[in-house]
Amino acid sequence: MRIGLLTEGGYPYVSGDATLWCDRLVRGLGQHEFDLYALSRSEQQEDEGWVPLPPNVSRVRTAPLWSGECDAPALGRRARRRFTEHYGELARALCAGTEGVRDADGADEAHTTEADRFSTALYGLAELARDEGGLGGALRSEGAVHALERACRAPGALRAAREARVPDLLTVATHLERALRPLCLDWYEEDGLGAVDVCHAASGGTAALPGLLAGHFFGVPLVVTEYGVRLRTHYLTTGAATAAPAVRALLAAFQSRLAAEVYRGAACVTPGNAHARRWQERCGADRAKIRTVYPGMDAARFAEVGESSDCGDPDTLVWVGRVEPAKDLVSLLHAFAEVRKEEPKARLRIVGAASGAEGEAYLGHCRALAAQLFPDEADGLHAVGDNPVSFEEIGGPELPTLADAYGSGAVTVLSSVVEGFPVGLVEAMLCARATVSTDVGAVVEVIGGTGLVVPPRNPRALAEACVTLLRDPERRTRLGAAARARALELFTVEQNIAAFHGIYLELVSRCPVNRVVVDDTGEPLPFGVPAEAHVPGRWAGPDAPTAPPGDPAWAPGPPVRAEPAQEAVR
Structure with a gap:
């Protein structure tokens, strides 16, 4: 089949959002053909170029959201x-x-x-x-x-x-002009988006707008994937400090209306977790259209650590991530001060780099706080100058890889106050590490029963959970093994690709095909014409026709029912 992949500021650009996920999806479905329709966010992003594309990408069409005027004649x-x-x-x-x-x-x-x-x-x-x-x-x-x-x-x-x-x-x-710029593109032709069998938007909002128009003009079914709900992101990034009340109200109304229209027009909506799913349902998404599809992680890069008998330094806590205020390292440092009172040998490794000026300022604040909470002193356990808190980055001699960072300690800690899908938590699970996490975003859904979860912004509860695991190596081992088994079952690249492959086939099987698909001998390829096209009448719903009396040839079989969406954790 032919899939139109729609992105905004993402694939195939090197610095794009969700580039890795899109690339794995395209390469994993090498038997199908992909057309990429990409909206770029900046001139710098375009100058940085594209990632290498696999051979099953037959076409790439791009358009800027950052440039000036659309090249179009004046209206009469x-x-x-x-x-x-x-x-x-x-x-x-x-x-x-x-x-x-x-x-x-x-x-x-x-x-x-x-x-x-x-x-x-x-x-x-x-x-x-x-x-x-x-x-x-x-x-x-x-x-x-x-x-x-x-x-x-x-x-x-x-x-x-x-x-x-x-x-x-x-x-x-x-x-509004920038958000509606996709309306002006020349993508909506018979040989453009009209030629694909399925449109797949890698996010909601503006990225999904071309998919809505492909459905409007040609009846092409649309799949919308959101690992971070676009409307929620808009609310988090547009505050009183960035816009006047009238601007915030009108732009929020636009994003809300667009999200509702995207969910209404999509044939299938695939959130990455139940947290995103609740947002989508609150914004009007039909539950019958929703299929939760977890992000896929490359388990192979963590296999050596995950399968090793080495459980890391039994006295070390590890935090891995991007240094920013939402990760609440301040609470983590205060919690570690409580841990040290109970476990004087404990150490904390903070592994990650800051992002932007805000991140650099926050990292500096955290370093200063660590120096204040843990002044260098010869206490018999640590030499002068040997602070129990270290700030490190991946790529150094001690932590050459991400897996080595997780493997260096006995317990991995997540202290965030805001989190969507906790990728770092899944990485720790693949490394068979016991975890202590704050109850934010999709953490409870991801961790299941394989780790300890505490309220956010509660250093005392965070400290108590860390001490509990530091003192119980058998429990750490048991939780780590269960976490790795859960991650391998739910959060691998293979399960992600298989889920989308099934969704594509389901949509194509029940939607009209807009083009003739034949092989080299002229024979129709599978899914060239949906099977339902040969059956008279409707197949589902209360108005489905019944067999005419005395007509044994008319036998449509049982009505087709949409499967209810499933969630791993409710």
């Missing part, structure tokens, strides 16, 4: 009128409040109305862009700003929207 009078109508409807959908009358099913009537308005406006703009070869400068025009202003001043608009000033409106218009 009639087209400008259409644009004003659709853009105005989209703006009204963003500015409208969600307080509405509850219907008999408990649905918010006003919310449903505005969602329909947003959907109609979005596809109206897409059809206009397709008819006119783009939207020219319309998305950046004064007309767009005036449409936003009228929507903000309309009766019933959100209070924050009513307070929007001209600079706020200009900021919102700029963000």
Whole structure:
């Protein structure tokens, strides 16, 4: 089959998000053909180039989200009128409040109305862009700003929207232009996204927008994978320090409406964990469409440590990750101070590099705190200058590889206050290490019963759990073995690829194929025509036809039912 892989700031760029996951997926499904449709985020990202692509990638089409104007002709009078109508409807959908009358099913009537308005406006703009070869400068025009202003001043608009000033409106218009830029692309042709059998968006939001349009214009089914929910990321990164209240309200409304439309239009939504799944359901995703697919990790790189009888230094705790405030190393250091009171021989290795100016500042703060909590002194156990807390990076003589970092200690600690899918925790499990983690994100779902979990921002509870494992080597060994077995069962590359392969086949088997697929001899290839195409009537639902009396040839068999999505942990 032919799969259109959609990314934003990701594969095939070297510095892209989820590049490794996408590359493993494409290489793991070498029997299928992939077309890549990539949106880049910066000129630097494009200059850094692509990763080497496997031979089953037949086409790569890219478009920038960072550059200036779309290369499109100016709109005529009639087209400008259409644009004003659709853009105005989209703006009204963003500015409208969600307080509405509850219907008999408990649905918010006003919310449903505005969602329909947003959907109609979005596809109206897409059809206009397709008819006119783009939207020219319309998305950046004064007309767009005036449409936003009228929507903000309309009766019933959100209070924050009513307070929007001209600079706020200009900021919102700029963000919307960038988010809607995929509407202007020339990807929506018969030989473009119309030629693929399945679209697979590697994230929600803007990356999934081309998939929505492929479904709108050609009926191509869309799979949306979110290992970190895009809407949640928007809320976490857009705070009072970065935007005015009106800007935050309008952009949050846009991201919320777009997320709901993506979930509505997708044939299948694949969160990476139950935490992401709950976000998606809260944003309107249909449970029948959701299939949890855990990220795949390369278990081979941790096999030597995981299968070794060496359990590491029995007195050492190890933390591995990217140094940033969300990892809450301050609480970890205070917890380790309590650990040292109970276990004077204990040591803590903090392994990881800082990211950006904020990360560097945080790392400096943590170093200063460690020096304050553990002043160098000759205490009979540690020589002067031998601080029990060390800050290290992968690649040095003592820790040449990531697996060596996990293998250097007896217990791996995760102290985060914010976490999506805890990749570092899975790596520690593959290394057969007992773990102590904070209860954030998908930690409980990942760890199962193979580690200790404590509340976040609670140094005392973190310290007590660490001391418990440091004093019980048999329990450490038992938990480590169980953790490795769980990780090998649920979190490997192989299970991830197999899950998506099954989803692709399921979608293609029940969706119409838009092209003739034959082999070298002219014979149709499997899935060239779905089997259901040969069966009259509908196969599922209360309106499915029944066999005509006395017609033994009509035998459709039992109705096809969608399997309910399963979760490993509820």
